Amino acid sequence: MSSIFFATGKMYLGFIREFTSILALLYDTVAWIVVGPFRGKVASRQSIFQQMVFAGVQSVIIVAFISLFTGIVIAMQSAYQLKQLGAVVYVAPMVSISITRELGPVFTALVVAGRVGSAIAAELGTMKVSEQIEALETLAIDPVRFLVVPRFLGLLVMVPCLTLMANFMGIVGGLIVGVTTLDIGFHRYVLFSFDFLVWKDIWSGLVKSALFAIAIAMISCHVGLSTKGGAEGVGKSTTLSVVISFIMIIVLDCIMTGVFFFSQV
Numbered sequence: 001m002s003s004i005f006f007a008t009g010k011m012y013l014g015f016i017r018e019f020t021s022i023l024a025l026l027y028d029t030v031a032w033i034v035v036g037p038f039r040g041k042v043a044s045r046q047s048i049f050q051q052m053v054f055a056g057v058q059s060v061i062i063v064a065f066i067s068l069f070t071g072i073v074i075a076m077q078s079a080y081q082l083k084q085l086g087a088v089v090y091v092a093p094m095v096s097i098s099i100t101r102e103l104g105p106v107f108t109a110l111v112v113a114g115r116v117g118s119a120i121a122a123e124l125g126t127m128k129v130s131e132q133i134e135a136l137e138t139l140a141i142d143p144v145r146f147l148v149v150p151r152f153l154g155l156l157v158m159v160p161c162l163t164l165m166a167n168f169m170g171i172v173g174g175l176i177v178g179v180t181t182l183d184i185g186f187h188r189y190v191l192f193s194f195d196f197l198v199w200k201d202i203w204s205g206l207v208k209s210a211l212f213a214i215a216i217a218m219i220s221c222h223v224g225l226s227t228k229g230g231a232e233g234v235g236k237s238t239t240l241s242v243v244i245s246f247i248m249i250i251v252l253d254c255i256m257t258g259v260f261f262f263s264q265v
Helices: 003-040 047-053 057-084 090-130 132-138 143-182 188-198 199-225 232-260
Strands: none
Touching: 003 143, 003 199, 047 090, 047 143, 057 090, 057 143, 090 132, 090 143, 090 188, 090 199, 090 232, 132 143, 132 232, 143 188, 143 199, 199 232
């Protein structure tokens, strides 16, 4: 019995230690973004642009593909029940609201965590085990400013942009089913979609996506910078960053859903 309590306490303390380390990294990152320009030390614009292209532009196809078919699936599944009630036209608002509130931000974040977050962890982990991080410190270059800030800003800008695109593609997917299969006119489908969709649905999804971007960036960078054990350690760090990011995305989504939809916000 004592061994169980010991293992539980050790796991709890380890979680607290890692969580505080991630918060400290977030603090350092925000500090460099805010204070860096006053010191004449800012992240390279080229590096930030490169990270935006990698995190955003190169993720467009897969996010669009997933969102389009998600909208199609939601429309087909909801139409099965709504047909029995004679309310098949309400497929349109069901698709638009569910995509903008939940599925668009969450699926986009999961794709980015799997594609971009893993790449960040692997890249920084490789630099860590090959002692490139120590080389930067020897040259008086802060790793947070040089490596973390561009990735943080790239994700913070591009994940909400990808979410907007995912929302649009999900609605298009529902539109395809509504017009071709459910005999809902194009104009009627669009009218019902946006009649029930309010600004709160859109901006709440964007706020979620921004928080997801911060979580992905901080977790991936922290895990990468903490890598040990050579090539095997890089592989473990890559897997760990994706798993933790997925869990954190779902947890944050649950928390923010409660904040937005069970309050008077």
